[in-house]
Amino acid sequence: MAAVHNMEISWALRELADILEFLGEDFFKVRAYRRAAKIIAGLERPAEELYRQGTLGKIPGIGRNILAKIGELLTKGEMEKLKALRQEVPAGILEIMALPGIGPRRARFLYEQLGVTSLEELERAAREKKVRALKGMGVKTEMEILRSIELVRRRQGEVLLPLARELARELAECVREAPGVLAVSVAGGVRRWQETVGEILLVAAAKGAEPVLGALAAHKRVREVAWQGNGGIRVQTWWGVPVELRVVKPEEYGVALVKATGSEEHCARLFALARRKGVSPEDLLFPPAAGDATQPVPEFPGAPLPQAEQEVYRRLGLWPVPPELREGGEELEAAVRPEPPRLIEPGDIKGDLHVHSDWSDGASSILQLVQRAKEKGYRYIAITDHSRSLGVARGLSLERLEEQHRFIRELNEKEKDFRVLTGVEVEILPRGGLDFPEEVLAGADVVVASIHSGFRQDRETITGRLLEAIKNEHVDIIAHPTGRLLGEREAYAVDMERVLEAAAKYGKILEINSSPDRLDLDPHYARLARQYGVKVAINSDAHDLRRLDEVVYGVAVARRAWLSPEDVVNTMDLPDLLKILGRS
DNA sequence: GCCGTTTTCGGCCCGACTGTTTTCAGTCG
Numbered sequence: 001m002a003a004v005h006n007m008e009i010s011w012a013l014r015e016l017a018d019i020l021e022f023l024g025e026d027f028f029k030v031r032a033y034r035r036a037a038k039i040i041a042g043l044e045r046p047a048e049e050l051y052r053q054g055t056l057g058k059i060p061g062i063g064r065n066i067l068a069k070i071g072e073l074l075t076k077g078e079m080e081k082l083k084a085l086r087q088e089v090p091a092g093i094l095e096i097m098a099l100p101g102i103g104p105r106r107a108r109f110l111y112e113q114l115g116v117t118s119l120e121e122l123e124r125a126a127r128e129k130k131v132r133a134l135k136g137m138g139v140k141t142e143m144e145i146l147r148s149i150e151l152v153r154r155r156q157g158e159v160l161l162p163l164a165r166e167l168a169r170e171l172a173e174c175v176r177e178a179p180g181v182l183a184v185s186v187a188g189g190v191r192r193w194q195e196t197v198g199e200i201l202l203v204a205a206a207k208g209a210e211p212v213l214g215a216l217a218a219h220k221r222v223r224e225v226a227w228q229g230n231g232g233i234r235v236q237t238w239w240g241v242p243v244e245l246r247v248v249k250p251e252e253y254g255v256a257l258v259k260a261t262g263s264e265e266h267c268a269r270l271f272a273l274a275r276r277k278g279v280s281p282e283d284l285l286f287p288p289a290a291g292d293a294t295q296p297v298p299e300f301p302g303a304p305l306p307q308a309e310q311e312v313y314r315r316l317g318l319w320p321v322p323p324e325l326r327e328g329g330e331e332l333e334a335a336v337r338p339e340p341p342r343l344i345e346p347g348d349i350k351g352d353l354h355v356h357s358d359w360s361d362g363a364s365s366i367l368q369l370v371q372r373a374k375e376k377g378y379r380y381i382a383i384t385d386h387s388r389s390l391g392v393a394r395g396l397s398l399e400r401l402e403e404q405h406r407f408i409r410e411l412n413e414k415e416k417d418f419r420v421l422t423g424v425e426v427e428i429l430p431r432g433g434l435d436f437p438e439e440v441l442a443g444a445d446v447v448v449a450s451i452h453s454g455f456r457q458d459r460e461t462i463t464g465r466l467l468e469a470i471k472n473e474h475v476d477i478i479a480h481p482t483g484r485l486l487g488e489r490e491a492y493a494v495d496m497e498r499v500l501e502a503a504a505k506y507g508k509i510l511e512i513n514s515s516p517d518r519l520d521l522d523p524h525y526a527r528l529a530r531q532y533g534v535k536v537a538i539n540s541d542a543h544d545l546r547r548l549d550e551v552v553y554g555v556a557v558a559r560r561a562w563l564s565p566e567d568v569v570n571t572m573d574l575p576d577l578l579k580i581l582g583r584s
Numbered sequence: 585g586c587c588g589t590t591t592t593c594g595g596c597c598c599g600a601c602t603g604t605t606t607t608c609a610g611t612c613g
Contacts, residue, residue, distance in 0.1 A: 032585030
């Protein structure tokens with residue numbers, strides 16, 4: 001593992017971009033840094049490796065300057081320019097600039113007019129009604145600022161799942177290699193595939209705790225030790241996520257993993273059940289079996305559980321409950337039944353119905369996407385680039401769309417056992433209606449419709465736009481139905497029950513968007529979808545090759561919603577799928 | 585900042601929405 005993680009390089013570049021933007025630097029320069037940050041974050045291999053090989057600078061978007069800055073970070077541990085700029089700009093201003101509705105200009109204006117350099121100071125100024133007095137700002141802006149600050153506060157300390165998984169993987173590896181460790185596993189929200197987490201829990205089995213605790217404390221990602229003792233340690237990391245490790249005696253491993261993985265509710269009910277059944281704590285002691293330590297952070301939802309943990313559930317007369325279900329709902333009642341539900345697994349997915357290519361704002365060519373889809377074992381993939389009105393995403397004009405569909409049809413003539421579906425992600429326009437005329441939509445294999453504008457419209461308006469799209473006979477799938485961006489933007493005001501009702505009536509599919517910052521539908525609505533008889537599609541919405549793999553996050557959402565393969569359209573073989581899409 | 589190869593300088597990003605305003609600046613996707 002590289003010493004400097006790709007994420008860390010990406011963060012540094014992004015911070016550089018933010019500061020330069022605040023300072024009023026040229027738009028294109030700022031964008032260049034942002035692009036580079038995104039490119040580095042999307043790399044499949046450590047940038048450090050590529051840098052040493054001399055191939056990092058060959059990637060489009062990484063030019064001489066940015067390459068040199070990355071080099072500095074890799075060799076000296078910091079970027080000179082970033083260090084210097086940090087002196088110039090108080091860190092809190094970047095937080096102000098990150099508020100929705102506040103860009104570089106307003107952040108600068110607030111700073112100059114009110115002298116605010118942090119969220120706290122801005123909040124005070126807003127409460128004292130000083131913001132509304134400024135030129136160009138009013139009561140609404142002031143209220144909006146207070147609301148956004150509230151939102152930021154609430155999500156503080158929560159990170160998206162992929163970041164937590166990455167950190168957990170590194171630290172678990174380190175623990176596994178510590179002396180005397182028999183097994184280690186991540187637990188808690190990460191293991192339950194919760195969408196965001198506030199901490200990472202690790203459980204290890206070892207004869208002696210001290211050397212194991214010491215190994216974690218000495219890890220390079222660890223910033224400081226919060227506490228240590230009694231077989232446990234809690235540390236703060238440089239990535240901002242606290243990590244707690246519990247080291248238990250080998251025979252306690254299974255039950256310790258159960259306790260550390262389930263929600264409080266799940267565990268309380270589980271151990272109440274044990275008492276009712278007269279199962280003593282001694283009856284629940286199971287040491288790790290051979291092979292229990294193979295994968296500390298499960299690679300995909302539905303991965304096999306450690307034997308020691310399975311034994312705990314079996315001893316209580318239950319089938320081993322998958323971590324994604326351990327939320328304290330009805331999973332324990334369900335688990336007394338002889339057969340566990342057949343939850344969807346990544347291997348059930350036969351294709352992706354929402355993918356962007358370099359024809360619009362994707363980074364990869366159609367051929368690359370097709371190649372990767374085949375490698376993943378898919379039978380089909382739909383290329384669904386943006387429609388014309390989404391300018392920033394280089395939305396396709398009518399002519400470009402037709403050209404692309406011609407290209408794809410020609411491609412299919414050479415394909416055997418694989419089908420590239422023509423598609424489009426068509427804008428649901430702010431005033432209602434769709435961005436392409438009927439006859440164009442009629443010509444596509446898959447029409448994905450979604451909202452990218454007018455997020456702040458009222459409930460009636462937004463719901464109305466979605467209902468209109470659902471009623472359109474050519475629309476197949478509503479993508480990211482609530483529009484939320486985790487940690488950035490709340491869902492728009494939508495009456496999801498009416499949307500589901502309409503989707504059921506018109507036979508439309510709702511998406512579980514697998515992007516880790518969307519996960520939209522969420523488990524609650526995904527489950528509701530099934531109750532309404534609405535099928536879902538688990539799509540990646542990938543903008544590059546690597547993100548095709550994010551579909552596991554969507555599968556995790558579906559599992560958390562108790563969905564089976566038959567609830568999900570892209571588990572179907574092509575003929576059945578085409579039938580559902582009305583294209584057979 | 586990056587890129588190109590009719591190149592080493594000029595193009596790259598644009599339309600819509602929002603809140604504040606009577607004509608527009610700032611923000612966003």
